[in-house]
Amino acid sequence: MAASCVRTVGSFLGKCGNCSSSLNTVTSQLSRQVLSRQICVSTALKKNLAAGGPEKFTVEFIQKQVEEFDIGKRHLANMMGEDPENFTQEDIDRSIAYLFPSGLFEKKARPLMKLIFFPLHEAVQWGADGRPFHFLFYTGKQSYYSLMHKLYSKILNIEKHQDRMRAKGLFSQDTKEISLDTSRWLTKEELEVLLVETISSNNYDRFIQLMERLLSMPYCNMEEEFVLHYRRPLEARSKKQMVPVPERDDKGVAFSTSDGRRKTSNSSVVLRDCGSGRITVNGQEYLHYFPVLQDREQLMFPLQFMGLLGRFDLQCTVSGGGRSSQAGALRLAISRALLSFLSEGEQETMRQAGLLTPDPRVRERKKPGQEGARRKFTWKKR
């Protein structure tokens, strides 16, 4: 590749064949000195192809793929006898699963028809003549600096707008503010992903400072869309515990139902506000179903903690899992059902006692090459 395809001057070029940078000069020299017929395309473009990478995911390429995907989608819809216009991705998944049934366990290895947009990577930054497209290429971080410039120009725009308003006499401080409560700034990593290049923490701080400056100006709502592009919504606040609604059955007794889960057990409990302390599990006597004291203590804990032992009647159903996990599932269900009979403060104490937290521990998977989840095979020195 380094060897030039201009064959007329073989030996001369052979000497400087290894220095690629001088090729441009070589060809220009050649064109001046030797009128030779160029047999193939200029090496410069070919060189840049190699530098660019094996394949070019240009925007045109991506668009072509998208069009092909749409056509394929319509074909698929016709095949399945459905409406091509309203064929959603879920329908596609369903159809592919029907047409290409797979016995593979790993869901990601099964046949897939979906447009997956991989994150951007650097496209080739310079043109055929070797000149970079962007004017800030030689800063090293062209997207970052162009963003800063854009931001600053927006600030200047706003100031100009302010001056105009002041000149007209319509300047007012209390314009609509951009609501920033439900969002946060992009983190440095996220910004790097957006700009497809690495930035330093100093750069990031400068960027945030400039954004804050923009927001401090009165008429910043002009650039609201631009600003919000660089903010991410905050995670939804932790849900407040949903309290099951207490109903009244035909005898006028207040009761509440709730579920609980632990490991692989599922349970559901109906807590009645009678006056006796009777407990039934799966239709059997509670003493018969849980002969072990530990399980009964688990069931007792929520009621005893709130001091409401003799007041309620429990009717429980539980399935799956083992003895201990069934007891744990029931305990969670009882605590949840009890919430509807308690005040706010008591609910808070229950939450802090950990009665309302579902236990996330499940059985860890056994790995290949090991005997169990953690246990390795006996290590033999030789």
Added chain:
Amino acid sequence: MALHRLSFRLRATVCHVRTLHTSGWGQQQEAVAVESEPEPFSVFRTQETDPACQSEKHLGQFYTLPSAHFRPLFPHGLPYRYQQQVKTFNEACFMVRPPALEVISYLKKADYSKPALRYLFYGVKGSGKTMSLCHAVHFCYTQGWVVLHIPDAHLWVKNCKELLPSSYNSARFDQPLQATTWLRNFRTTNEHLLSQIKTKRRYVWTKRESTDEGRPLGELVNQGALKCRLSPRLAADRSLMKWIREEPQLHGISRVKSSSDVVGALMKDLRLQSSQPGADFRLVVAVDGVNALWGRSTIKKENKSAVDLEELTLIHNLKKLMKNDWTGGAIITTLSQTGSLYTPKSAYLPQELLGETGFDSMDPFIPVSVPNYSEKEFESAYLYYLDRKWLQHPQSRTEDGKKELSFLSSKNPSMLDRICGFL
């Protein structure tokens, strides 16, 4: 006197039992005389030790068994945990509960010229069936009846170490060890009556031994029980006892080969005698775990085939006794799932545990259900443990602790006992 009456009325809140109880008036007077000795009065105890005089007023209260009655009456028959409790507390206290009271009232009112009535205690595991049986047996004992108490029929159908072919009927099998232990206990219980009752028939044991008509029953019993008396230290040596039993040439000690037949003869005799109109005693047959008689057995013959229950002498004779073709007595029984073989754990009703044959043979009977403790009974048991200083944990003395105990044990007597065991 009025002053003393007043002082006792002031204490009415603590011992309301006594002030309400009509016969307590006499006890008050007694207490007046013996003031230096503080007697343990409390809500959960009653001073009425005679089961005949106990009534609904005493429900839920504990009465103490007089020690003179305890040793002879219950050499066997009480649950193991309860025996340990008796040893610990140095007293045997029974709780007066509705099932036992019901049966005692029936026993009082029954007509003994009619065939014997059969009572069956049934209930979930640990609800107090054996204790109710023992309470009824105590009543019979105080009335002077002959007590034929088989502690657990399940022990006769499993884990038999020695199985001899019967001398009387070669198709059947004998269990000498179980028979001798039972005869010994029977002798302890009915010592005072055995000398008075005479045999009605002649029994021939071997070519040389026989018991004639008219001999006291005590002799019959001794025929089957081991005669030698060793000092307690030697008797505790198990290997020695084994050797004595197996050594045929030891002089003066009778082989216990025929003890099962003795048992059979005894049962037959007592049955016949109590049926006669001129009999001066009544017979009570108390069997614990009666469902063993109609279940299956785990005993195996030498050729590894299972032994049918009909082939066991003891069981055969007991079944004959359970038929109500005799008069002048009563049959009190309990069901027991705990020791039973091949029955599911959740079975506790008569039909499930007795099986078809058992139910048909026992029919007609009076089923008496023994439930778990009621609120009042639970309270009573809890106070009893407190009084005996059995509950050491400080939390257990509070109201909350009591509620916890009630929840965890679900008011089952044996569960409560087990939980309080480590508190």
